[in-house]
Amino acid sequence: MTNRFHLxxxxxxxxxxxxTYAATIAEVNRLDEERQRMYIDKKLRSEVxxxxxxxxxxxxxxxxxxxxxxxxxxxxxxNEFDRLLSLRDELASRLSVPRHRLVxxxxxxxxxxxxPAPASESPHLGAEIEMFSRFFEMQAMVKAYxxxxxxxxxxxxxxxxxxxxxxxxxxxDRKFSQRLTKNSEQTRPLxxxxxxxRAFLKDIPGANPLPVPEQVEEFTLRLAAGNSLxxxxxAAMLEHGGLTNFEDTEAPAPTPKKRRTSSMRRxxxxxxxxxxxxxx
Amino acid sequence: MQTNDLxxxxxxxxxxxxxxxxxxxxxxxxxxxxxxxxxNDRAYSLAKAADEEGKANEDxxxxxxxxxxxxxxxxxxxxxxxxxxxxTEEALAFWREMEAGSWGHLLEDAQRxxxxxxxxxALRKKNEVEDV
Numbered sequence: 001m002t003n004r005f006h007l008x009x010x011x012x013x014x015x016x017x018x019x020t021y022a023a024t025i026a027e028v029n030r031l032d033e034e035r036q037r038m039y040i041d042k043k044l045r046s047e048v049x050x051x052x053x054x055x056x057x058x059x060x061x062x063x064x065x066x067x068x069x070x071x072x073x074x075x076x077x078x079n080e081f082d083r084l085l086s087l088r089d090e091l092a093s094r095l096s097v098p099r100h101r102l103v104x105x106x107x108x109x110x111x112x113x114x115x116p117a118p119a120s121e122s123p124h125l126g127a128e129i130e131m132f133s134r135f136f137e138m139q140a141m142v143k144a145y146x147x148x149x150x151x152x153x154x155x156x157x158x159x160x161x162x163x164x165x166x167x168x169x170x171x172x173d174r175k176f177s178q179r180l181t182k183n184s185e186q187t188r189p190l191x192x193x194x195x196x197x198r199a200f201l202k203d204i205p206g207a208n209p210l211p212v213p214e215q216v217e218e219f220t221l222r223l224a225a226g227n228s229l230x231x232x233x234x235a236a237m238l239e240h241g242g243l244t245n246f247e248d249t250e251a252p253a254p255t256p257k258k259r260r261t262s263s264m265r266r267x268x269x270x271x272x273x274x275x276x277x278x279x280x
Numbered sequence: 281m282q283t284n285d286l287x288x289x290x291x292x293x294x295x296x297x298x299x300x301x302x303x304x305x306x307x308x309x310x311x312x313x314x315x316x317x318x319x320n321d322r323a324y325s326l327a328k329a330a331d332e333e334g335k336a337n338e339d340x341x342x343x344x345x346x347x348x349x350x351x352x353x354x355x356x357x358x359x360x361x362x363x364x365x366x367x368t369e370e371a372l373a374f375w376r377e378m379e380a381g382s383w384g385h386l387l388e389d390a391q392r393x394x395x396x397x398x399x400x401x402a403l404r405k406k407n408e409v410e411d412v
Contacts, residue, residue, distance in 0.1 A: 095393070096402035106286045114297040116304050119312065119364035125371040128298060133386045135294065137400060139287055140393035 006200045014204055021197040021209055024190055029213060031187045038180050044071065045173050052078045052166050070172070074165045081158040088155055091148050099145040102138045109135045191215060291383050299375045306368045313365060316358040323351040 009017055047060035048071045059075045062068050097105075109131040112123055123131065194212045201209040327347040378386075389400045398406070 094398050094402055096399055096405055103283050107281055110281060110286060114301055116301055119305060119309060122305055124367050125374060133389060136291060136387050136390040137393055140390040141399055142287060144393060
């Protein structure tokens with residue numbers, strides 16, 4: 001007697017049902033693989049963003065650069081930004097005094113060295129020599145700042161560009177999440193259909209249908225892609241025995257029997273000790 | 281003065297400007313010295329006279345103190361001018377020598393910065409950090 005769930009299949013030839021079953025399984029496998037790949041891509045994006053915002057020191061290895069042009073671009077932009085940043089830091093530590101302060105000091109030194117002043121306010125020879133020397137050192141420092149004037153603009157440009165690229169990757173990531181959800185939604189009815197077809201085929205003598213591929217939980221896929229789990233997912237995994245049980249299976253050693261204590265109150269003074277249970 | 285003007289100042293021009301200022305100062309100093317000497321002489325004679333009167337009359341002690349303070353102040357002013365004269369002579373000799381172009385040793389720090397080295401401010405800061 002045909003199951004009420006298999007009424008539509010009863011009229012079909014076994015080979016036809018087997019072919020439909022095989023096609024369904026293939027589609028399920030394809031979707032699973034695609035989802036796995038998407039999780040790996042998602043992880044890659046996440047790593048690149050972390051690198052771009054300085055949370056990790058080294059960029060992830062991208063095996064297929066032609067498929068991830070924007071990720072390669074982000075890594076290149078971050079490297080360029082780091083290069084410019086180190087140039088700016090090097091210049092700042094080499095010169096140590098901000099440009100506007102140098103200009104102020106140069107103006108003051110020039111005035112004191114050249115403007116007529118009464119003897120009491122005139123700098124002595126030692127101070128003049130020091131100011132003369134400092135004036136030309138500061139002149140060289142201001143020129144060094146001016147030579148690197150473009151550096152700040154370049155650094156700003158590199159920062160803006162990197163942020164834009166990161167934003168674009170983030171946008172893509174959101175689209176990816178939608179695609180992942182869609183993939184899961186597509187897989188679910190296909191698995192149900194595959195199960196139905198297999199159940200039908202199992203009842204036909206001579207048919208030996210392959211088992212439906214096991215459903216891989218989303219967090220297993222994410223783990224395989226190198227992502228982390230949330231606390232809830234971790235708890236769920238523990239609940240379903242997803243982790244190896246490391247506990248000793250032997251019966252726990254019996255606890256030593258407690259000595260019976262007298263129910264009579266002890267006559268000695270407590271002397272700061274708290275009264276224990278069982279000691280009446 | 282604009283930044284560009286400051287950046288265009290050459291060592292030669294600055295030495296010349298310093299010499300010019302020093303010469304102006306030097307020309308005014310003899311007159312100043314003469315004035316301070318006269319002032320000091322006057323203060324000295326006043327103090328001497330007040331001291332002699334004070335010996336005869338004890339009520340004059342305030343006058344003596346005042347004249348003594350004035351004398352000390354004029355001595356200080358006179359020495360300041362004398363030091364300025366000495367310093368100006370020394371400075372003029374030094375900067376005139378520099379006018380000949382021998383200022384190289386004064387520009388060592390500037391040359392180090394031009395060649396990509398650290399400024400003396402950065403070096404001082406580094407040394408301070410190392411000392412700590």
